[in-house]
Amino acid sequence: MAAQIDSIEVKGIKVPLIFEQDTRLPLVNTQIVFTNSGSITDTKKAGLAKFSAKLLNEGTKKLGSNGFADKLESRAIHISASTGTETFVLETSSLKDEFTNAAKFLAKLLKDPNYTEEALSKVKTMTIGSLSRKENDFDYVASNELKKLLFPNTPLAQPASGTVQSVKSIDLEDVKNFVKEHLVVSRAIVVVGGDVDRAEVKKNIAKILNTLPKGKSEPLPHFRASDKPKESILKRETKQAYIYFGSPYNMAVNDEDYYKARVATFILGTGGFGSRLMEEIRVKRGLAYSAYARVHVSKSSSYLNGYLQTKLDSMDEAKKTVVNVISEFVHKGVSEDELEQTKKFLLGSEPLRVETMSQRLQRTFMDYYKGFPLNHSELELKKIKKLKLKDLNDFIKKHTEILEQSFAIVTK
Template sequence: MASTLDFIEVNGVKIPFIFEEDKRLPIVSMQLIFTGSGSVDEGKKAGLAKSTAKMLNEGSLKKGSVGFADALDARAIQLSANAGSETFVIELGSLKEEFDTGLSLLSEQLKEPNFTAKSLDKVKTMTLSDISRKEADFDSVASDELKAVLFEGTVLATPNIGTKASVKSITLDDIKSFASHHLVLSNVLIVMGGDIGMEEAKHKASVLLAPLAVGHATPERHFQPRTTPKESILKRPSTEQAYLYFGSPFAMNEGDSEFYKARVAMFVLGSSGFGSRLMEEIRVKRGLAYSAYSRLSVAKTNTYFSGYLQTKLESQAEAKKTVIEVIDSFVRDGVTQAELDQARKFLLGSEPLRVETLSQRLGRTFSEYYQGKPLGYSLQELELIRHLTLDELNDFIKRHGEIRNLSYAIVTK
């Protein structure tokens, strides 16, 4: 089984259609993915994209929030909207026999969403409550502060959920405007699969999308992280430990042909948990933290290296020094053959777990298309990892010394 890429045409717009038929279970799922429609395009109203998604989850004007939810529950239909940094996603899933009912409800919701003052007040209250809870979660505080440091002066410096001030400032007209400009045919692509034939799936998707406006495709944007190190220390009297979040630029864009080398390098450095350089040096050898991780984020809008750990207040300086030493040694000396072999064995051996469900396979095909790669590239990437030599990997690591330019967000007493 494999997901395929095709296209449907709706009102003169050619829309990508990612599909896989899977008859093992009598279920059907569909995602409407509106690209360029996440928080990166909400302007100065931080939290507007997520608030719009929450408003859409309030059902339709005809049935209201409770009536719409009851209609979904009565048929065990799952329907939800969510907004990330780059995309706005509406997801529908149900038993095959109830899928037409789900499509009917989604159509009703898209044509007349429950965009009322009452719904907006409810969404604002819930969002402000979520923001208050995040303020007491010091991991979340440090993580958000690191993004604020790395992407200072850009829309990425503010959490997707928004701030209390920005959420309070959102109006009903803001919600309606965001939806009308972003939930359009020129932005949408479809991911669909399950116990349904391709032609039938195409027809149902075309009928659903026909009422949407053509609109204009949201232009792609990219934000560079800061290259000059900066440290931000947030004092929280109630904390009993220090939260160290660190990050730096990484010279790579989404779709880069050397990404497979980055996957292996990051596995060795800090994304693999026990056995990684950071975990070995910080926890095993020095006992400075229970865990320490790092990862590489590569997206259309931004690319950066980041990591984090928690440590005792009195160990804060030593932990920070150790992070610097580990990363400096990693860039300078590279990895060993044993580390490469271990990373290769895991990445190749765990591949079946990444494609065992329909949603995983559809998600992979979407990622390949979204990143501008040919379908099936993930398998090609595994072959590149299989034949990657130690010299090639260490040369790649040495060429990315920019990860030494670490910025910090630290929550401490």
Template sequence: MGAIIKHINIKGVDIPVVFEQEKSLPILNLQLVFTNSGYMQDKKHSGLTSISAKLLNEGTKKLGSIKFAEKLENSAISLHTSNGFETFVIELSSLKDVHEKGLKLLSDLLKDPNYSNDVLEKIKTIQTGSLKRKENDFDYVASNNLKKLIFKDTPLENPSAGTIKTISKIKLEDVEKQLKNNLDLNNLIIVVGGDFEYEEIISKIKNSIKVLNAQNKNKEIKISPSSKPITKETIKDTQQAYIYFGSPFNVNVKDEDTYMAKVASFILGGSGFGSRLMEEIRVKRGLAYSAYGYVSINKSYSYFTGYLQTKLESADEAKNLVQSLVNEFVKNGVSKDELDSAKKFLLGSEPLRTETLSQRLNRAFTLFYKGLSQDYNEKELEKIENLKLEALNKYIKSHKEINNLSFSIVRK
């Protein structure tokens, strides 16, 4: 039947609900999505939102992490918290038969998080250990250094997991304050689907989440990547060079021509062996096993980024080749064959993106979150099918800012 958008009112707050009924599967899939509540809210405590999400995965103060986990496991209920840059998400999934137990456990968790110094120290120790191991994950190092270059002095310059130094300074009261501010009805979008009538399940969800406050609305932010090309090299004991690159791509999620960005991104670096970057860097010159690039369009920021690995002695050649390929792409655009291939793939693979209830709910949420209509994807596919080569190349040439590439390179 497809997803529908409704609203419910709790404590005077109108909360959007993205709902899809799925009668063929006796399940509940529920996501509480708190917007503007991801690690964009870390401020001086880098890694705080990540630590806060992990604390919610430690069960309630009353039961503790082990007994709470046993209650979930005994009924095959999944209750998990995670975060991105913009969102903080609590996801509950279960069979229909035990959905009321799942919602009760969710309510218990929201009422009584496992606020304990022992639990916090355990999470911090695990997170610190992970960060120490990542010091030798050179993809991670190069990726983080790139963000420091192009998103300097913004929340995006900091890694979502924080640093060893910032994690060490996080206190229990910081986590409590962060969760109180983020888990607020003013920030909430409910995403729910399964074998339920809307009124039946929403009344139960309302009962489970009425414990949340309605006192704080996090503000949206807008971030612009740096247009100043910078290259940063990091010396490590590595057997190959790791090259990450990025540049501005000025576009808004609600722009009418973002579908052209999708096609252009696919041709330049997102289509595997058919892409310009892969064809020129790997196939013709053998400089890398893989090379990717894509345009990332988000509500708070957008940019072009990509990466490759190459031999140490080929690092400079590969870096210069990426720059020249992007320059040539903007200057001369794409060929008819490239456009036809992109259309064939993008149109043909569309059914694979909506096979499951989870996929459909995520898409419906994303469209609503970005302020787009629920039939946006159908209209986008129609636009892609009718896209003319001249229009696409004109669009590509209008985005000269993509040429302002910054590079983060890890080499020996």
């Protein structure tokens, strides 16, 4: 059966339930997604949301990290916490016969997290070690620098994992307050798929949600990318130049024209060897092994970004080529052949994007989260199929804001 929308009433709140029954394998996957609870909420200490998720992965206070993990392993149950920019996710997966036990273990974790100095110290050590290693990951360095240029003085300008300094400053009270404020019934959306009955899902998930405070939902902030072109050059001991670029992209998350942006961006920089950037930068000039550009449209931001690596002595030429390719793209649009090839790929590869239950659930969740109807993805494909060249080029020419490129470059 296809994914459907239902609800679970807990503490006077109707928590949305996205459910798909699939009896082909005796497995069940559950996600409880908390909105406006990801790294975008890190307004005081960078990395707190992700750090809180890592601490929840340390099991319960009663059993400890290893004891809790052993209990789960003995029943082939997996429980994890993770964060995105806008969301905090609790996920469980298990065999069909262990679904009720998986729900019980998750409820135990939420009632008795491992809030100990030992667990805190362990997570700090691991996080700081990871951040220290990333200082020599120049893709990571350039990407973070670009975010600073595009979203200055906002949570989006800081690394989702935080900095060494911010992580050192996190204490147990910070984590407790984060979890208490964000892991609440009023922010929850439940996503369940597998060989399980809907009534059983509702009964078990309700028990989990009842362990959480009712809380309150907060509107998600939206941050506009800077339209003032900037450049930041970071000097490092490197044999390559890492060029990251980005600009605003004026589009709302529920914009009905998003399918046009999807087609346009594929032609510009997402479509691999067929894209404009790859053609000009790699094929014609041999400046880089790969070059990409993508559009990110979410509730909290909307922007275009891209990246490439090139030789140190061809850095200026590569940067100039990026500017020229995007300028020509905006002013002259695309060709009929480019449009038709893109249609063939997007329509032809669609089955690969929905072949697993998790893919279908994720798509249904995103459509619901963005405020679209359940059949939105199907309608979007039909629009892509009917898209005319003139309509696409008119759309491309309207988005002159992508010409306002900022660059973050790591070089020697």
